[in-house]
Amino acid sequence: MEKALQMYEAFAGSSTIRQLRMLGRRLEGKRIVQVNSTREGGGVAEILAWMVPLMRDLGIDASWEVISGAQDFYAVTKAIHNGLQGFPVSISQKGWATYHATNTANAETLRPSLEDADIVVIHDPQPAPLLQLCEGRKGKWVWRAHIDISHPYLPVWKALRPIVKGYDASIFSMPQFALPLPHPQYLIAPSIDPLSEKNRDLPAEELEAVRAEFGLDPTRPLLVQISRFDRFKDPLGVINAYRLVKRIQPVQLVLAGGGAPDDPEGAEVLEEVMEAAKGDPDIHVLLLPPDAHRTVNALQRLADVVIQKSLREGFGLTVTEGLWKGKPVIGGNAGGIRRQIVDYHTGFLVNTPEGAAHRIRFLLYHREKMKAMGEKAREFARENFLLTRHLREYFILFHSILSGSNEPRIYV
Secondary structure: OHHHHHOOHHHHOHHHHHHHHHHHHHOOOOEEEEEEOOOOOOHHHHHHHHHHHHHHHOOOEEEEEEOOOOHHHHHHHHHHHHHHOOOOOOOOHHHHHHHHHHHHHHHHHHHHHHHHOOEEEEEOOOOOOHHHHOOOOOOEEEEEOOOOOOOOOHHHHHHHHHHHOOOOEEEEOOHHHOOOOOOOEEEOOOOEOOOOOOOOOOOHHHHHHHHHHOOOOOOOOEEEEEOOOOHHHOHHHHHHHHHHHHOOOOOEEEEEEOOOOOOOOHHHHHHHHHHHHOOOOOEEEEEOOOOOHHHHHHHHHHOOEEEEOOOOOOOOHHHHHHHHOOOOEEEEOOOOHHHHOOEOOOEEEEOOHHHHHHHHHHHHHOHHHHHHHHHHHHHHHHHHOEHHHHHHHHHHHHHHHHOOOOOOOEEO
């Protein structure tokens, strides 16, 4: 790990690396298990893919478990996900029974590992019931909510709260997401790995190869949104904004993303996007495989403007990815995007397709301003949203709960 951590010193500074080594030594030998619902697709899987190996290299007995289920389980958990983000949903008694039965089946496999752990971190609502199914647990359990639950649909939250309140602590990305719970709540923003395939520098010839592969015109501005095909990401709103811009200036749009095993609505939304884009050769809808990290990287670097026009967003790692690549980002005025975009400095927050189109036109017309905002964007990402900060805050949380801190307050 000494060598691996050293690779990040150029981004984070030597003092941060020393602090991580010190905090890691105090956790050496501790068994920490992270649990989510998919090993690929989405920001949670990306974070765990770097976090768990870094913890292991620091001498921590870290592991990553993934629950599994049938399509009816993922349909229910998608409805829970949407409900927690404030969308009115209907979940039948049979649906809730499927939710609990699937977690019960997973507990049979995972129980030995989870009950023996010093710390278990459960990500999002999909595996939340595992806590109640591991009655012999000896360690501390933390619930990590990655989505915007600031205004949940109450019937869903009332069903989930009795499960979540039993945890020893919870983690949210913003103070607005924290809800009344009888345990400590920690505010920790997600992060990116600057050395990953998705974020490292790429040679110019690779960028040009990607441009050619997808038939992108180098003479016209390129707008890019990278996201799962999800209605909360508002891909149809992005298309509307693009069309408003195109009335005045010739531009191209890339909507690129992939599906995730735990998101059964993706195919339906993709079909809606394809229908909306039909007949316009300047709209490129790309369904990418989960491992297309360098392609995503290249598309963001080729973009003149990066967009993330979400209607609800727990955080939205693609915003930080765009900032890191020196791009001002136009993002929906929602959830965790507000934490990443400093309006008028690292990008613009917008509420409508018309607002997005206005800001796109402004950036394309004021190239020097766009460049200056891009420089601020990269520095802002470096200071706030790299993995070294994220790992440090997790370590501090672990030390806190292992020391017995259980006061029901919000820790920043």
